[in-house]
Amino acid sequence: MAAPLHEPGLKQSHFKGVRLPALLLLPQLLILLFFFFIPAVRALMGAFLLSDPFGATVHFVWFDNFIALFHSESYRNSVRVTIVFTLAQNVITILIAGVLAFATDRVVRGQSVYKGVVLLPYAIAPAIAGVLWAFLFNPAVGPVAFFIKSLGFAWDPNLNGSDAMLLVVFAASWKHICYNYIFLLAGLLAIPGSLLEAAAVDGAGPIKRFFQISVPLLGPTIFFLTTMNFVYGFFETFAIIDAVTHGGPAGATNILVYKVYQDGFINLDLGSSAAQSVLLMTFALILTLVQFKHVERRVNYTI
Template sequence: MSETAIPTLPPPRRALWPAFLRKGKAKRRSVQGIKASGFEGQLLPLLLLTPQLLILLLFFFIPAVRGLAQAFLLQDPFGQEVHFVGLENIMALLRSAEYHESLRLSVLFTIATTVLTFSVALVLAFATDRVTRGRTTYRAVLLIPYAIAPAVAGFVWAFLFNPLVGPAATFLHSLGIAWDPNRNGDDAMLLVILTASWKHLCYNYIFLVAALAAVPRSVIEAAAVDGAGPLRRFAWITFPMIAPTVFFLIIMNTVYGLFETFAIIDATTQGGPAAATSILVYKVYVDGFINLDLGSSAAQSVLLMIFAVCLTVIQFRLIERRISYEVSQ
């Protein structure tokens, strides 16, 4: 029935993740994920891997280690003096009210963006799955924001809601709402949440559309024969069947909200007014590159890295567990 070829989801990758990420007992196989028929040789594979590993080493592992080291050092911004301060940087951070506020804002921002993008995308995906005419066009239009750089989206939205000339702001003013994201922190927060959601909606949408297309028709038809209406079928059959995609998207949205929104913040509000939208990734940048407080910035980096690693572990455990009703083709 689908008129467009929506790619099907690839089969889950099992046995890829290491034992500690995998649920339950992992059989230790000496070699996994390798072709039964391969090539001999020790040197050639290393040579093939060299470019990747070299780049990882120079731009990934060395910086990460230096960041870790720096988190335990205190460097004054002008001189060359460096002292070892142990956990002092991190403790100072955990005590500071500013950091707490930034953390609170990040959590608020992430939850709001996640809920908004996911729920709207779910409604749109359901509608797309339901309609037959014009599906390709709807999908093409709804996917456009993916192509637009987060920063460019930020500039456009900053203009739309600019309190002096922005058309959206003019509209709000005509309704009697005193909209001013340059002075009111809540308005600014709302603005970045809307911008980030507009930008990320399409990502959720396309995954949900693909997941819905992969739900076997036979199950849906069986439910219809039993007298379940479209909404009921969606709530009780389709939605549970796409649960893996739902979990995947919630994790991806969290990662997006926490780590990938620097450009949107910088382009719309620059963390302001009065740090009202200075979420964690933005604060790292401000402290490191504008306030030149390298110790504190590095300590923030370390905490962020810990968050990121935790999220990744959760992500893979979920993918591995894959609440699976075997949506197979």
């Protein structure tokens, strides 16, 4: 008997007809059309246009907006800032989350209390996380700033660019450790006990087992988290930047997504803002494709 004709992602027993599924899909597709496809196309079109801030005259300028971007010192600065910011945030987040997940996996008593507290920042808005750290690091009143100064270092994120960068990296990492932690912990708990026991019988201690068995097995999880951390650092940290530093001082924390907003809404340089949007979209697209390629290889999480 020939195998039944099977479409991917369709149930073996299913309904036929077009009217009902079209009706079911309509709300989703309408929202996507209005708030997703039309804006994306407009960004694409806008990237090739040059208009004055009042929209009175519009010229088609081919790739001029992009070329202007690559020549613009402030855009190159923004790219550098974004790279430093996302890399620092990524490394700090994964390392701390990894240590905490390893420790949680080892302890028996108090495990659920630890887990509950470490997960808390997930509930807190990035903007609020930013506000909390802005207070701690405030040069006039902040307790952490006081501590740093008492060690003899100068500290003022309102004037010093690297201080400001440190502040937003801290706030962004603090908010995102919990996300990495829960996936790493789930991955650790999913590692078969028999593997670890066999290694223990061969004389491998807990630390050695962690690096030689757990970390390689967690490879896909770590990869996934790295991608997600980049997405987070690139896009979701907008709120932290806007609430805390406004991209300053002197562009020291002006990450790409913040620059799109600044150029589009404050400087009203719409063509440049649209071109930046297009570049960011391309980047987001690449990240998603990279992540999607690995979607099937993902381990099964249970916790």
